[in-house]
Structures are given as structure tokens and as C-alpha cells.
Amino acid sequence: MNIVVCMKSVPETTAEKRLLSDGTLDRDSVPVVINPWDEYAIEESLRIREKGDGSGEIVLLCMGPEGSTETIRKGLAMGADRAVLISDPALHGSDMWATAAVLAAALKNMQYDLIMFGSQSTDAGGGVVYNIIAEMLGLPAVTWINEIEITDGKVRGKRGSDVGYDVVEAPLPAIASVTQTANEPRYPSLPGIMKAKKKEVANMSLADLGINGSQVGLQGAKTAVTGSERPQSTRQKQMVKVEDPETTAKVIADFLESRKLI
Amino acid sequence: MATNNDIWAVVETDNTGKPKKLGLELVSMAAQVAAQYGGQGGAVVIGPREAAEVVGQYGASQVFYCADSRCKSDIVGPAAAAIASLISQHNPRLVLLPSTPLGKDWTGRISGKLGLGIQADTTELTVEGGRATTVTPAFNGALRVSSQFTTEGQQTGLVIVRPGTATAQRNEGAQASLQEVAVPGDVTPGMTVVESVVEKGGVPDLAGAQVIIAGGRGLGSADKFSLVRDLADALGGAVAATRAVVDMGWIPYAYQVGQTGKTVRPKLYVAVGISGEIQHKVGMQTSGTIIAINKDPNSPIFGFADLGVVGDLHQVVPPLIEEIRRRKIG
Ligand SMILES: Cc1cc2nc3c(=O)[nH]c(=O)nc-3n(C[C@H](O)[C@H](O)[C@H](O)COP(=O)(O)OP(=O)(O)OC[C@H]3O[C@@H](n4cnc5c(N)ncnc54)[C@H](O)[C@@H]3O)c2cc1C
Ligand SMILES: Nc1ncnc2c1ncn2[C@@H]1O[C@H](COP(=O)(O)O)[C@@H](O)[C@H]1O
Numbered sequence: 386m387n388i389v390v391c392m393k394s395v396p397e398t399t400a401e402k403r404l405l406s407d408g409t410l411d412r413d414s415v416p417v418v419i420n421p422w423d424e425y426a427i428e429e430s431l432r433i434r435e436k437g438d439g440s441g442e443i444v445l446l447c448m449g450p451e452g453s454t455e456t457i458r459k460g461l462a463m464g465a466d467r468a469v470l471i472s473d474p475a476l477h478g479s480d481m482w483a484t485a486a487v488l489a490a491a492l493k494n495m496q497y498d499l500i501m502f503g504s505q506s507t508d509a510g511g512g513v514v515y516n517i518i519a520e521m522l523g524l525p526a527v528t529w530i531n532e533i534e535i536t537d538g539k540v541r542g543k544r545g546s547d548v549g550y551d552v553v554e555a556p557l558p559a560i561a562s563v564t565q566t567a568n569e570p571r572y573p574s575l576p577g578i579m580k581a582k583k584k585e586v587a588n589m590s591l592a593d594l595g596i597n598g599s600q601v602g603l604q605g606a607k608t609a610v611t612g613s614e615r616p617q618s619t620r621q622k623q624m625v626k627v628e629d630p631e632t633t634a635k636v637i638a639d640f641l642e643s644r645k646l647i
Numbered sequence: 648m649a650t651n652n653d654i655w656a657v658v659e660t661d662n663t664g665k666p667k668k669l670g671l672e673l674v675s676m677a678a679q680v681a682a683q684y685g686g687q688g689g690a691v692v693i694g695p696r697e698a699a700e701v702v703g704q705y706g707a708s709q710v711f712y713c714a715d716s717r718c719k720s721d722i723v724g725p726a727a728a729a730i731a732s733l734i735s736q737h738n739p740r741l742v743l744l745p746s747t748p749l750g751k752d753w754t755g756r757i758s759g760k761l762g763l764g765i766q767a768d769t770t771e772l773t774v775e776g777g778r779a780t781t782v783t784p785a786f787n788g789a790l791r792v793s794s795q796f797t798t799e800g801q802q803t804g805l806v807i808v809r810p811g812t813a814t815a816q817r818n819e820g821a822q823a824s825l826q827e828v829a830v831p832g833d834v835t836p837g838m839t840v841v842e843s844v845v846e847k848g849g850v851p852d853l854a855g856a857q858v859i860i861a862g863g864r865g866l867g868s869a870d871k872f873s874l875v876r877d878l879a880d881a882l883g884g885a886v887a888a889t890r891a892v893v894d895m896g897w898i899p900y901a902y903q904v905g906q907t908g909k910t911v912r913p914k915l916y917v918a919v920g921i922s923g924e925i926q927h928k929v930g931m932q933t934s935g936t937i938i939a940i941n942k943d944p945n946s947p948i949f950g951f952a953d954l955g956v957v958g959d960l961h962q963v964v965p966p967l968i969e970e971i972r973r974r975k976i977g
Contacts, residue, residue, distance in 0.1 A: 398906060399925050402789045421907055481765050482758055504748075507906055507929075509785040509792065511767025511807060512748075516723075516755020525836045526723070529748040531900070541841070544748070545901050547661055549846030553722075553838045565890075565900060565907040607764025607802075611780060612793040620937065620953050626944075627958025634966035637938065638974055640954050644936050646858070646915045647882065647971060 386441040386535065388430045389497045391488060391515070392423040392460055394453035395508040412450070419456050420510070422503025424463075424570035425563050429533050430501050431464045432568060437535065442466050444495065448476065448487050454586055461581035462573030468584070469495070473591045478603030485517035487601055490594040492522060499540055502562040504529045515562045525555035531566040650803055652686025653739040654678075657730060658702055659749055660694030662843070668855055669810045671705050673743040676772070676813030678706030683774040684740060691733055691742075693718050693726045696825065703823030705815055710823050715830045722749060723837025725830040727756035732831040734803050735761060741779060741799075746809045747854070752837065754805050760835075764796050767807045770912075770933075781806060787906065787929035810855040811912050850901050851885040858884030859913045861904055861931070862892060865920020865941060865960060869897040874964045875919055881971040887911065889927050905930035920960050923948025940964065 396402065396415040403411040419427070430443050445460045445468035447453050457468045471491055479487065492500060505512035519526040530542025530553065540561050541554040555561075573581070591598055599605055623640075627633045641647045656677040658670030670692075678688030690707040692699045699712035711733055717725040730753060734742060742757075744750045746768055758765050771782035778795055785792045796804040853859065860882065862875035872892075879886045886902060893903045904911055906926040916934035921927060923939065923946060931937070932951060939952040940960045949955040956963060 396786060398787055398929065402786055425907075481767065482762070485755075485759065507787060509783070511765065512751045513755040513758065513765055513767060513807070516752050517759040519837075520727075520756045520759025520835055523835055525838060526752070527838045528723075528752055545850065546843060547852070548849055549844040550901075551722075551840045552842040552844070553840055555836070555838050565903070607796060607798045607804075608766055608794050609797050610792055610794045613785070613790045616784075616788065616791050616933075618951065620951055622949070622952065622955065624944075624949065624955045624957060627956060627963055630958070630962040630966050631970075633956060633958065633963055634970040637954065637956060637963075637967055638970045640938070641882075641915070641971070642974070644915075646936060647974060 386433070386437060386498045387496045388433065388441065388443045388499045388501060389446050389492065389495055390423070390426050390430050390443065390460070390465065390501045391446050392427065392457070393420040393506045394418070394447060394449045394456040395420045395506055398507060417452065417456055419460055420503050420506045422505055422507070422564070425566050426501040426503050427460050427463050427465060428568050428570040429563055429566060431571070433533070433535055442496070444469065446488065446491060446495070447471070448484060457586055458581050459573060461584045462577040463571055464577065466584065468586045469589060470586055471589045471594070473598070475591055475598030475602045478606055479601050480606040480608045481511055481513050482517060482607055483601040483605050485514045485521065487591070487594065487596060488514070489518045489521040490596055491589065492518065498557045500560045502560065504562040504564050515560050519560045524558060524560050526560035526562070527553045527555050528562040529564055530561060531564050533561060533563060648738055648802070650738045650740045650800055652681065652684035653689050653737070654681040654684070654686060655689040655691060655739045655742045656707070657742060657744045657750065657753065658690055658692045658694070658698070659745055659747065660692065660698045664695045664698055666692060666694065666698045666701050667745070668815065669745045669747065671702065671815035672810065672813045673745060673808055674702055674705040674707050675816040676808065677743050679813070680741065680772060680774060680779070684777070686740065689739060691730050693729070696827065699825045703825065704817050704819055704821050706818070706821070707823050710825050711828050712825065713828050713830065717830055719840070721837050721839050723752045723756060724834045727753045727760070727837065728834040729828055729830050731757045731760045733828060739803055741804045741806055743806050743808050746807045751807060754807055756835065756837065758805055763803055763805050764798055765805045765807065766794055766796070769806050769808045770812050772806065772812070779804070784933065787925070788932050809912065851887065853885055853887055853902070853904065853909045853911050856885040856911065856913050858882050858915045859887050859911055860884050860917045860919065861887040861889065861921060862919050863889040863921030864891040866892070869895070872897055874960070877968050878917065878919070878964055881968045882915070884913070884915070889921050918948055918952070919964065921948055922946050923951065
């Protein structure tokens with residue numbers, strides 16, 4: 386069974402974010418990591434192979450600046466076999482539809498039974514890319530699932546519902562997007578890190594994919610950022626220290642009443 | 648094909664066939680936005696005629712509904728095909744879709760079919776000079792990003808809207824025209840529901856909740872989560888948790904707020920025994936009022952709380968529950 390895992394390189398959550406004069410994020414100033422949701426997708430892909438007959442390839446697919454190679458190496462160190470990185474200056478400013486179009490074009494030339502995704506990305510992600518791709522490739526998709534399983538040529542998982550959960554499935558080849566699962570993404574081992582250095586990271590440009598730069602990036606985007614600002618914190622930050630709990634309870638209740646919350 | 652000035656809302660229904668609250672918010676929002684363009688509010692309901700009738704009371708002039716049972720076995724493919732087909736027949740200017748897993752599934756499929764642009768996770772929408780600007784929190788809420796459709800007016804824009812962005816406004820006398828639609832022929836299969844499991848105690852609608860009481864590791868043990876539940880009962884709110892608590896198995900993942908859990912925006916968020924690490928903060932920082940109870944005065948949660956209570960939660964929460972109950976009766 387061959388699995389492609391789509392992974393995005395995102396700014397580290399804890400990093401201080403600086404803005405450029407045009408209001409966009411200064412991406413060069415922040416350390417990047419694998420989108421945390423995608424780490425779960427990588428972990429699940431490795432588990433699927435380990436639970437099965439151990440055969441088949443696990444390939445990482447990433448669209449992003451060349452600096453993404455470092456993050457990709459971490460995914461390779463976890464155990465993926467090789468990676469494809471799509472980098473092109475013309476991709477700057479791509480929106481969700483353009484991102485999906487590029488990934489779909491790359492996937493058309495790849496071998497897969499299952500394409501895995503995280504259910505959303507932590508930077509500006511909308512959790513829609515994989516469904517656009519599914520439609521473009523004519524594939525079914527089980528999304529927002531955990532406890533993922535492959536049985537009888539089908540991918541299956543649990544998806545939260547209003548009243549509990551649904552068990553959902555789709556016949557392979559298919560797309561699956563995962564949530565946080567009980568299986569923590571493994572830390573790369575030292576031998577894993579050494580091996581990853583020698584694994585292939587194939588660079589592809591838009592020309593390699595037969596895509597015209599005007600269809601993607603800022604030029605082809607159907608949405609455009611018109612501004613950005615830091616939200617102003619208006620928190621009151623009033624502090625009370627508990628001396629007598631009964632009195633504190635009254636203080637909290639008064640506060641709730643003053644804000645019409647009870 | 649140029650669009651008209653109508654704004655539509657897409658409405659999900661629950662397992663009893665009733666329209667979901669977020670859908671009704673979007674219907675009222677669509678009508679308000681449409682008025683600014685001189686167009687009309689419309690709605691597409693995936694569910695029975697009764698649901699469409701309810702939706703008609705929230706501001707939509709025309710309500711399409713798809714009651715085909717195929718939308719229940721494969722929850723994504725048939726519904727997305729039906730909505731896409733309506734969009735290409737009628738060309739509304741914008742379509743508002745719910746920011747839920749299913750709403751996002753539909754949006755992606757529709758965009759993939761028709762090549763339409765998407766604004767995701769919208770928390771504000773304004774119209775100026777005939778153009779819509781949407782606001783989305785990005786980079787874990789570190790930035791508020793405004794965007795526009797470059798294709799507005801030429802092709803329909805898909806806007807995914809978060810709960811609480813608009814208020815559902817009911818007008819019982821409203822007369823909407825209802826029209827049933829069929830699932831078109833060109834359906835790309837999505838996913839099949841093979842089993843629906845009802846969990847005891849249900850699942851919280853955290854994304855839509857007005858009041859949330861969240862518990863963290865500071866509770867000390869699983870049975871002490873009852874403090875959080877009792878406080879939630881007293882305040883009429885929902886219960887949530889940090890990942891630390893979920894990882895220890897005190898409560899299921901569906902209750903987790905934060906970076907790899909749910910994003911919430913209640914009017915009141917009470918954090919009980921929660922440190923307020925960034926991965927938790929990003930899921931709740933846009934809440935209206937934040938109250939934190941923590942014994943460590945240097946805990947990060949106090950950096951973004953409106954009221955910070957420094958002390959032992961086991962001492963404070965029981966009298967607080969009593970005090971709130973007393974005031975509610977009095
Ligand atoms: C990739 C990634 C994703 C993550 N995603 C999430 C996520 O989605 N959601 C999430 O919540 N976390 C997430 N985390 C984890 C996050 O970093 C924190 O570890 C977690 O939020 C801490 O939970 P906590 O506040 O319950 O526990 P702790 O950090 O252990 O805090 C417990 C607090 O309770 C206080 N306390 C203890 N006893 C008492 C008492 N008797 N009375 C009052 N206060 C008391 C302590 O002072 C302390 O501040 C993620 C981490 C990573 C790396
Ligand atoms: N640039 C990208 N390269 C590779 N995969 C991506 C990229 N953008 C998004 N994805 C995948 O799509 C998922 C959802 O992303 P998003 O729609 O941005 O929230 C992510 O978890 C990734 O698996």
C-alpha cells in the first residue's frame with residue numbers, strides 16, 4: 386500500500402510573530418515546524434504500514450518555500466521514505482484553491498492508495514484544501530477522523546458528531562484527514578535522523594507540473610489579503626487573591642453580575 | 648458568468664431534521680448582507696421541508712431544500728453536488744457556509760467542482776463600495792487578517808463563517824418561497840456513514856456555546872471534574888478541557904479546546920486549574936470574558952484573563968457554585 390502524506394511547514398506556535406511593513410507575516414524571522422496536525426497524519430501512515438505487511442512507500446508532499454526542506458527532514462526522520470517539495474517564486478500568495486490545484490497536479494503523477502492530510506493547518510488554514518483536491522481528483526474522502534483503519538480495501542475512522550461519533554468509510558484509493566489521535570507522533574530516533582539525511586527530497590517547480598504561474602500565486606488567487614493587524618487586548622486583568630473563599634466567591638459573582646453574565 | 652446581488656446561507660440539519668443554530672445565524676446574516684447590495688437573502692437547506700419552513704422565518708426570501716435520503720448515507724458528496732448545481736444555476740454573489748467539519752467538507756467540494764474562491768473562518772463581514780471584506784484570525788490568533796475576493800461579482804465567493812458572527816433573527820410572519828431540489832447526476836462520492844454512535848451524556852456544542860467552564864490538570868484527579876460540571880450547571884454552560892486532561896483520559900477528545908482541539912468563542916470562559924499555555928490559549932483567547940482560577944500567581948493564564956483568582960480551586964469553586972445558585976434564585 387502506497388501512502389502520500391501532505392504536510393505543510395508552519396511558523397512555530399510559540400514563536401514571536403513580526404510583521405513586515407506591508408502587513409504580512411515576516412516568515413523568515415520565525416522558526417518553522419511540521420503543522421502539528423500533519424504530524425499525526427505522518428504517525429498514522431507509519432502505523433498503517435507497520436500494522437499491514439510492511440510493504441509500500443510513504444512519500445511526503447509539501448508545497449512551500451525552499452526552507453521547508455528542514456521540516457521535511459523531520460518527517461523523513463520519523464520514517465517516511467522520500468519527499469517531494471514544490472517550490473516556486475510564483476507560488477507566493479497562493480490561496481486555498483491554488484494550493485489545492487498545485488497539490489492535485491503533483492498527486493496526478495504519484496502512486497497512491499491513500500492520501501493523508503492533517504484536518505487543518507495552524508497558520509492560516511481553513512481545513513478545506515483536501516476536499517478541493519478530492520473533488521479535483523474525483524476521490525472519496527474521510528475527513529476529521531481518528532482511530533483510522535484499513536480493512537477490505539477501505540479506509541475507515543471515527544468522526545465526531547453532535548451526539549457521539551460516526552464511523553465513516555470510503556473505498557481506496559481515497560483521501561483521509563486526521564485529527565489529534567491517541568497515538569502521539571513519534572520522536573525521530575538518532576539512526577532515523579542519520580538515515581533521513583540521505584533520503585531523497587525531490588524539488589519540483591511549476592514548470593515541472595505543467596502549471597502556468599499566472600494560474601496560481603498572487604496573480605491567480607481568487608482571494609487577496611487587504612490588511613492585517615494585531616488584535617488589541619482589552620482584558621481587564623483584575624486580580625484577586627483568595628483569603629476567605631466565601632468572600633472570593635462573592636467577588637467573582639459580583640464581577641459576573643457587573644458584566645451581565647448571571 | 649456575472650453574479651447577481653443575492654447572498655445565500657447553507658444550513659445543516661441535526662439528526663432530528665431541525666436546522667442547526669449556526670445555519671440560522673447565517674440565514675439572518677445573508678439577508679443583512681444582501682440588503683447592502685440591494686439583493687435578497689436566500690438559503691439552501693440540506694434536510695426536510697419542515698426545516699426549510701423554519702429557515703424561511705429567519706430572513707431568506709427563497710429557500711431551496713434537498714431532502715434526498717442519499718445525503719444521509721454519504722453526508723458529503725450528494726449535498727455538495729446539490730449546492731454546487733444550485734450555485735451554477737442562480738449565481739449568487741456570496742454563499743455563507745457553516746464553519747463546521749461538514750460545512751468545510753461541502754465548501755471544499757463545491758470549490759473543487761466550480762473553481763470558486765474561499766474565505767475560511769470568517770468572524771466579521773463588512774460591505775463597502777460594493778465589495779465584501781472578511782476578517783479571519785490567523786497565525787493562532789496573533790493576527791487579524793482582512794481579505795477580499797478578487798473575483799467578486801464575476802463568480803460566486805464561498806465564505807465559511809464561525810459561530811457567533813451574526814445573530815439569528817426570527818420573524819414569524821415572513822413568507823419565503825420554498826423549493827425542493829434533487830441531487831444532480833454528477834456526484835463525486837464523499838464518505839459513507841456506516842454507524843452512528845450516540846454517546847451517553849451527549850457531546851458538547853463547544854463552538855456554539857455562550858458559556859464554557861474548562862478544567863485543567865490542576866483539578867488533580869478525574870473525579871474532581873465534577874467541580875467543573877457543577878459550576879457549568881450553575882452557570883448554564885458547557886464543559887471543556889485542556890489537552891493535559893484529555894491525554895490522562897479524564898474526558899474525551901471532543902471536549903478539548905486549543906490548537907489541536909476546538910476553537911471556541913463564548914461570552915464567558917472560566918478556566919479552572921489551567922496554566923494557559925499557548926496551545927490552549929489559541930483555542931479560547933477571543934472569548935468575551937475570561938475568568939481564571941489558579942493557585943500559581945505567575946501562571947500565563949493571568950496574562951489574558953479579565954478576572955484572575957489566585958488560590959486553591961478546591962476551596963473557591965464549591966462556595967462559588969453556591970453563591971451563583973443563590974443569586975439565580977434570589
Ligand atoms: C503540538 C501541540 C498541540 C497542543 N494542543 C493543545 C490543545 O489543543 N489544547 C490544550 O489545552 N493543550 C494543547 N497542548 C498542550 C499545552 O502545551 C499544555 O501542555 C496544556 O494546555 C496544559 O494543560 P493544563 O493547563 O491542564 O495543565 P498544566 O499546564 O499542568 O497546568 C495546571 C495548572 O493548574 C494549576 N493548579 C494546580 N493545582 C491547583 C489547585 N489546587 N488550585 C488551582 N490551580 C491549581 C497549576 O498552577 C497550573 O497552572 C498542545 C501541545 C502541543 C505540543
Ligand atoms: N502547502 C501545503 N503543502 C502540503 N500540504 C498542505 C499545504 N497546505 C495544506 N496542506 C495539507 O492540507 C491540510 C489542511 O490545510 P488547510 O486547508 O490549510 O487547513 C494540512 O493539514 C496539510 O495536510
